[in-house]
Amino acid sequence: MKRRLLLVSNSTLHGAGGYLGHCQQQIQEFFGEQVKRILFVPYALHDRDSYAKTAREKLQSLGYEVDSIHEAVDPVEAVRKAQGIFIGGGNTFRLLKTLYDNKLVSEIQKRVLQDGIPYMGSSAGTNVATVSINTTNDMPIVYPPTLTAMGLVPFNINPHYLDTNPDSKHMGETREQRIRQYHEEPDAPSVLGLREGSMLLVEGNRATLLGSTKARLFSRGKPATEHEPGSDLSFLLTDGV
Amino acid sequence: MKRRLLLVSNSTLHGAGGYLGHCQQQIQEFFGEQVKRILFVPYALHDRDSYAKTAREKLQSLGYEVDSIHEAVDPVEAVRKAQGIFIGGGNTFRLLKTLYDNKLVSEIQKRVLQDGIPYMGSSAGTNVATVSINTTNDMPIVYPPTLTAMGLVPFNINPHYLDTNPDSKHMGETREQRIRQYHEEPDAPSVLGLREGSMLLVEGNRATLLGSTKARLFSRGKPATEHEPGSDLSFLLTDGV
Numbered sequence: 001m002k003r004r005l006l007l008v009s010n011s012t013l014h015g016a017g018g019y020l021g022h023c024q025q026q027i028q029e030f031f032g033e034q035v036k037r038i039l040f041v042p043y044a045l046h047d048r049d050s051y052a053k054t055a056r057e058k059l060q061s062l063g064y065e066v067d068s069i070h071e072a073v074d075p076v077e078a079v080r081k082a083q084g085i086f087i088g089g090g091n092t093f094r095l096l097k098t099l100y101d102n103k104l105v106s107e108i109q110k111r112v113l114q115d116g117i118p119y120m121g122s123s124a125g126t127n128v129a130t131v132s133i134n135t136t137n138d139m140p141i142v143y144p145p146t147l148t149a150m151g152l153v154p155f156n157i158n159p160h161y162l163d164t165n166p167d168s169k170h171m172g173e174t175r176e177q178r179i180r181q182y183h184e185e186p187d188a189p190s191v192l193g194l195r196e197g198s199m200l201l202v203e204g205n206r207a208t209l210l211g212s213t214k215a216r217l218f219s220r221g222k223p224a225t226e227h228e229p230g231s232d233l234s235f236l237l238t239d240g241v
Numbered sequence: 242m243k244r245r246l247l248l249v250s251n252s253t254l255h256g257a258g259g260y261l262g263h264c265q266q267q268i269q270e271f272f273g274e275q276v277k278r279i280l281f282v283p284y285a286l287h288d289r290d291s292y293a294k295t296a297r298e299k300l301q302s303l304g305y306e307v308d309s310i311h312e313a314v315d316p317v318e319a320v321r322k323a324q325g326i327f328i329g330g331g332n333t334f335r336l337l338k339t340l341y342d343n344k345l346v347s348e349i350q351k352r353v354l355q356d357g358i359p360y361m362g363s364s365a366g367t368n369v370a371t372v373s374i375n376t377t378n379d380m381p382i383v384y385p386p387t388l389t390a391m392g393l394v395p396f397n398i399n400p401h402y403l404d405t406n407p408d409s410k411h412m413g414e415t416r417e418q419r420i421r422q423y424h425e426e427p428d429a430p431s432v433l434g435l436r437e438g439s440m441l442l443v444e445g446n447r448a449t450l451l452g453s454t455k456a457r458l459f460s461r462g463k464p465a466t467e468h469e470p471g472s473d474l475s476f477l478l479t480d481g482v
């Protein structure tokens with residue numbers, strides 16, 4: 001399998017140089033020098049023009065030209081011609097619905113899994129790359145036709161993973177409780193909690209945790225496990241974990 | 242309209258006497274002495290037996306017998322015979338899906354809006370009483386057939402409303418940002434942010450904020466407004482706010 005993915009927890013890290021600042025080195029290593037133009041997907045935010053401007057400025061500073069899919073006459077054709085794809089964060093429900101509305105899900109799957117073009121996602125763009133958006137943190141502001149996502153990996157991710165604050169007086173569910181509730185449902189796949197600052201690099205059947213923070217892995221009926229930056233997480237790519 | 246609703250933000254308030262402790266006086270005033278038995282709906286949590294036990298113990302201490310709908314042979318029939326209903330919190334997606342799966346949505350609407358039996362909801366049980374669950378905080382662990390809910394009031398509620406923490410280094414969206422994103426969508430109704438400790442009492446066409454905390458109201462294209470406990474919020478019951 002040719003698959004190449006860079007799945008980032010968050011696009012902006014507190015105190016780490018603004019938009020995509022904390023992962024710019026990984027972005028350059030990921031897209032490399034062969035990719036000249038990146039297709040940006042701004043669907044997760046309402047103001048697509050402004051979002052595309054932000055992404056374009058940052059990626060240009062790293063040496064890449066950016067085409068925003070919302071400016072393309074034919075979005076499917078834009079995916080067919082893309083050298084690499086970056087889907088940004090925002091609201092995951094809005095993003096997934098728009099991908100289905102524009103008939104892009106199967107097209108992106110084909111380009112990434114068959115043609116091997118590099119796919120980068122951040123936050124919501126990471127959620128839609130997994131099995132389903134069942135473990136997004138976002139508010140369901142719109143109703144997508146399904147929660148099933150692109151399935152570029154056979155597990156789910158919880159971006160912006162947040163540890164339980166023992167001093168909190170707030171009584172809403174903790175992040176861990178929410179993921180445990182997901183695992184009360186039958187057939188729910190494993191969930192990788194990516195703390196802010198971490199990202200997962202997938203190259204073929206090899207997965208490596210990158211960045212500055214640990215990740216927490218939840219599997220149905222098992223205790224959670226912690227994984228240091230640099231860890232080999234390739235075992236997650238085996239179906240049915 | 243006979244409607245009588247007690248829509249509570251949260252079932253447990255930090256430091257306020259355990260499950261339903263902070264609202265027990267309002268519960269007794271709401272169900273009064275005519276209601277002898279309350280039908281409890283535990284669908285939002287996985288362990289329904291344990292949840293029903295918790296609710297039964299608390300409501301018995303306030304003078305009410307409890308029938309849990311998950312123990313009924315015919316849930317629709319249980320709603321038809323109920324003197325009053327209490328839907329507890331947990332996961333809003335799981336709750337709404339189960340209400341639809343068991344064909345209870347229209348039956349509860351009828352009993353509450355036509356027959357005037359009292360309806361109490363807490364957290365997820367409050368979300369499903371509103372126009373839609375678009376403003377739940379919960380993780381979408383299952384896929385309900387729609388996000389449209391029971392529409393016992395013509396607006397939405399965000400339970401466990403949480404103010405933005407200016408010291409937070411976390412980059413996920415704040416609660417206010419999430420609700421603002423909802424209002425970027427066309428036709429999104431107003432959203433009442435009920436902080437923990439607050440609840441809304443609806444009697445016919447009169448709505449009153451009760452409890453110990455203020456509520457924050459969001460309407461599309463308008464600045465948010467703050468409302469003190471005791472405020473008359475009846476204007477929210479006019480359609481199209």
Ligand SMILES: [Ca+2]
Nearest residue numbers: 090091092138
């Ligand atoms: Ca988001």
Ligand SMILES: [Ca+2]
Nearest residue numbers: 331332333379
């Ligand atoms: Ca909940």
